[in-house]
Amino acid sequence: MSKYWDAIIIGGGAAGLFCAGIAGQLGKKVLVLDHADVLCEKIRISGGGRCNFTNLHSSPANFLSLNPNFVKSALARYPAKEFIKLVQSYRIDYHEKHQGQLFCDESAHQIIQMLLSECKKGGVIVKHPVTVQEIKQETGGWSVSTSAGIEKSKSVVMATGGLPVPAIGATAYALDIAKQFELMVVDPRPALVPLSFTADAFANLNELAGLSLPIRISSGSKGARYGACRFNEDVLLTHKGLSGPAVLQASSYWIEGEAVHIDWLGAVEVGSHFNCDELFNNEDNRLKLTETILASVLPQRLARSFAQQKNLLGRKWAEVSKKDRQALKELITNWSVKPAGTLGWKKAEVMLGGVDTKELDGQSMMSKKHPGLFFIGECVDVTGHLGGHNFQWAWASGHACAQAL
Structure with missing residues (x-):
């Protein structure tokens, strides 16, 4: 017995x-x-x-x-x-x-x-x-x-x-x-899992593989199973898209078919006196190149990429219209990308x-x-x-x- x-x-x-x-x-x-x-x-x-x-x-x-x-x-x-x-x-x-x-x-x-x-x-x-x-x-x-x-x-x-x-x-x-x-x-x-992306989603960033930086990422929605989230974490740009702690956090809230949103300047604001509006409205920057202004708060390669996406590379800030400045700000602070899926149970942490x-x-x-x-x-x-x-x-x-x- x-x-x-x-x-x-x-x-x-x-x-x-x-x-x-x-x-x-x-x-x-x-x-x-x-x-x-x-x-x-x-x-x-x-x-x-x-x-x-x-x-x-x-x-x-x-x-x-x-x-x-x-x-x-x-x-x-x-x-x-x-x-x-x-x-x-x-x-x-x-x-x-x-x-x-x-x-x-x-x-x-x-x-x-x-x-x-x-x-x-x-x-x-x-x-x-x-x-x-x-x-x-x-x-x-x-x-x-x-x-x-x-x-x-x-x-x-x-x-x-x-x-x-x-x-x-x-x-x-x-x-x-x-x-x-x-x-x-x-x-x-799967949760705390890398997200997969189509090649088209990263056509403008595929030369930045290996770059890592702190960002603010948002995912999910109020009506979803677990609601919405916003995290200040590091992101890693890879040949296949995005990885790193920021993406793992966002994956737990992400819903198939929806986009995740990134504020590339969000983490700069945390614990500093940085003000996004001041950066884009500061007339002291009139004679500086657009990519130079962005590089004051972003990695240089990423700053050039964003300026290039809006056809502002090599242009002095004084030459950039108010409308184009606003479009550039929207691109950087509310960058949207739609994941194709997750990497599944093999790569999930929980x-x-x-x-x-x-x-x-x-x-x-x-x-x-x-x-x-x-x-x-x-x-x-x-x-x-x-x-x-x-x-x-x-x-x-x-x-x-x-x-x-």
């Missing part, structure tokens, strides 16, 4: 192991099952191998969900500072990069070892590779049939993540289980959509219809912005679940 567990956690990634470690240390008998030969591959490859494990400024405003209020309870009870304390207790050195993003100084492997150590402290049993074949609700508990036998438990926690990076074992298993138990699922799609939060209790992550069935981490319809917020959701939702267990 198998041991009777307090909780069986399906998925040995960030949310699953973190939840298991806490629950185990609270005195629960916990079993973690995972189908992978090597655990935590998504952690290992994250942040360029250094794991952007949280963000100093993580708040409900950094998450997309059909119910934006759902994240508030879990994030309030386990904010970023609590995970940072845990990291510090393991003497893992880290640094802040951009807008509160925290990375390990050495390796993402340190975070993985920390999670496994926390599980060990709690007496958690981790079995892998094990395939889960069936999950059944029984009187007073749950039965989980696996390739290694049948396990019985008071509770089952689904922590199998989402669909991105299928090469490292990503599946829709948590969503399949949700549907099996008649829970609503918000259709998933998943939009998942188990509908209407089905779950925000205090515990438990199904309202099926007591003892929990969903945590990426498989829930909660998606963070770029920069450590998705890991923070893994920690916060895992903590909420562990407390409830």
Whole structure:
């Protein structure tokens, strides 16, 4: 006969192991099952191998969900500072990069070892590779049939993540289980993913590949599933179009068929006294060339390209009509391009959509219809912005679940 567990956690990634470690240390008998030969591959490859494990400024405003209020309870009870304390207790050195993003100084492997150590402290049993074949609700508990036998438990926690990076074992298993138990699922799609563009969209910029600069990017619309966004981030011009953090952020809000809008001067305004209107109306610039004026706030190659697009290259500012100045300003501050699509699950960092939060209790992550069935981490319809917020959701939702267990 198998041991009777307090909780069986399906998925040995960030949310699953973190939840298991806490629950185990609270005195629960916990079993973690995972189908992978090597655990935590998504952690290992994250942040360029250094794991952007949280963000100093993580708040409900950094998450997309059909119910934006759902994240508030879990994030309030386990904010970023609590995970940072845990990291510090393991003497893992880290640094802040951009807008509160925290990375390990050495390796993402340190975070993985920390999670496994926390599980060990709690007496958690981790079995892998094990395939889960069936999950059944029984009187007073749950039965989980696996390739290694049948396990019985008071509770089952689904922590199998989402669909991105299928090469490292990503599946829709948590969503399949949700549907099996008649829970609503918000259709998933790739997020924090590069956007693809047609060659025509970049006819005027295809010689600028390799150029990177901070911009302000806007995407989505008020009536869309997750609304609209505006980010101040870096963009990278490539031979195929646009890439970089700005495009990844915009992709989460982008809707097929719509354009994304770029203010190439927007980021210049942040934290400076720069005024766009003054730049285009300043008569002290009368004798300067148009591209010279633009190059005072933009990379020289980009400045020349914009001047050329409006046939103003080599022309003194005094020779440029008010109408042409306005057209140039509109081009630069509200540049519009329509993506052809995304690069899909292979290139996506996270998943939009998942188990509908209407089905779950925000205090515990438990199904309202099926007591003892929990969903945590990426498989829930909660998606963070770029920069450590998705890991923070893994920690916060895992903590909420562990407390409830």
